Amino acid sequence: xxxxxxxxxxxxxxxxxxxxxxxxxxxxxxxxxxxxxxxxxxxxxxxxxxxxxxxxxxxxxxxxxxxxxxxxxxxxxxxxxxxxxxxxxxxxxxxxxxxxxxxxxxxxxxxxxxxxxxxxxxxxxxxxxxxxxxxxxxxxxxxxxxxxxxxxx
Amino acid sequence: xxxxxxxxxxxxxxxxxxxxxxxxxxxxxxxxxxxxxxxxxxxxxxxxxxxxxxxxxxxxxxxxxxxxxxxxxxxxxxxxxxxxxxxxxxxxxxxxxxxxxxxxxxxxxxxxxxxxxxxxxxxxxxxxxxxxxxxxxxxxxxxxxxxxxxxxx
DNA sequence: CTAAGATGGACAACCAGGTTGTCTAAAATA
DNA sequence: TATTTTAGACAACCTGGTTGTCCATCTTAG
Numbered sequence: 301x302x303x304x305x306x307x308x309x310x311x312x313x314x315x316x317x318x319x320x321x322x323x324x325x326x327x328x329x330x331x332x333x334x335x336x337x338x339x340x341x342x343x344x345x346x347x348x349x350x351x352x353x354x355x356x357x358x359x360x361x362x363x364x365x366x367x368x369x370x371x372x373x374x375x376x377x378x379x380x381x382x383x384x385x386x387x388x389x390x391x392x393x394x395x396x397x398x399x400x401x402x403x404x405x406x407x408x409x410x411x412x413x414x415x416x417x418x419x420x421x422x423x424x425x426x427x428x429x430x431x432x433x434x435x436x437x438x439x440x441x442x443x444x445x446x447x448x449x450x451x452x453x
Numbered sequence: 454x455x456x457x458x459x460x461x462x463x464x465x466x467x468x469x470x471x472x473x474x475x476x477x478x479x480x481x482x483x484x485x486x487x488x489x490x491x492x493x494x495x496x497x498x499x500x501x502x503x504x505x506x507x508x509x510x511x512x513x514x515x516x517x518x519x520x521x522x523x524x525x526x527x528x529x530x531x532x533x534x535x536x537x538x539x540x541x542x543x544x545x546x547x548x549x550x551x552x553x554x555x556x557x558x559x560x561x562x563x564x565x566x567x568x569x570x571x572x573x574x575x576x577x578x579x580x581x582x583x584x585x586x587x588x589x590x591x592x593x594x595x596x597x598x599x600x601x602x603x604x605x606x
Numbered sequence: 607c608t609a610a611g612a613t614g615g616a617c618a619a620c621c622a623g624g625t626t627g628t629c630t631a632a633a634a635t636a
Numbered sequence: 637t638a639t640t641t642t643a644g645a646c647a648a649c650c651t652g653g654t655t656g657t658c659c660a661t662c663t664t665a666g
Binding site: 505 | 643645
């Protein structure tokens with residue numbers, strides 16, 4: 301019963317399982333209240349920080365929407381705004397210590413989840429799945445405009 | 454470079470590739486303007502039709518929200534409301550001929566996309582991927598509350 | 607070197623899609 | 637038969653997105 305119909309749903313379901321378990325574990329480790337899309341935002345901000353305009357471009361939303369998202373994450377203590385000494389117009393958005401802690405923990409948790417899958421499937425089979433997926437998906441891992449892409453009637 | 458970080462994103466990317474190609478092809482075949490989530494709604498409606506209350510329950514949203522979605526799809530010509538002879542309160546929502554056409558074409562397109570993946574990866578490897586995904590994901594394929602699940606800051 | 611244009615960010619008004627609350631008609635039940 | 641439950645419509649509101657406008661600042665053309 302391998303209809304083409306099952307494949308996309310299994311892929312999505314796999315993603316969902318991993319993300320759900322990530323957030324359960326993050327909540328246990330002191331980061332409750334985060335939503336799946338926050339990970340995308342953190343990644344889009346990057347290690348060197350960014351600006352509202354640039355963040356909006358990366359996320360595929362307007363700079364105003366990006367500004368609101370930044371404001372929300374700032375209130376949660378995950379990002380902070382700083383001045384740019386080279387350009388008085390720009391406000392650089394950076395991850396706070398708490399934001400970085402969240403990223404580090406996420407990486408560890410993802411590694412642990414991958415280990416669990418490897419224990420069930422075998423490391424060889426899991427590596428094969430990853431290799432195969434690489435063959436049929438674009439190089440660049442991050443398509444942070446995903447939330448935008450999916451929503452909307 | 455198999456960090457646990459890559460796996461979920463590859464799964465999501467695979468899903469996205471398939472869905473994007475599905476909608477490109479659907480647009481070519483006379484169904485433009487459909488969004489990824491419409492497929493979920495069609496599936497949630499099912500072959501026998503449903504009601505706004507039941508649809509809301511399946512999609513994980515309020516009956517009012519389901520009603521609005523139904524209204525939008527009705528305007529697009531994909532569903533229609535009919536009376537229930539056994540219960541004058543209920544308005545049964547059913548797929549129109551156009552809605553069914555869309556579902557049939559989607560099934561064919563998904564089959565074709567799976568064939569393309571099989572040509573790249575080999576039928577055996579693809580079947581292995583599907584089998585492995587089944588081992589690490591829930592039985593029930595449909596979690597139509599996905600849009601709801603992902604969104605939200 | 608200055609004047610014109612481009613850019614980053616804030617603010618306001620609006621829109622879409624979700625929410626809850628209230629209401630009516632019809633069905634189920636005590 | 638009287639009461640309670642249910643399906644659906646309508647209204648008010650909330651959130652997170654949109655565009656439009658504005659100002660301050662940087663960049664660039666003359």
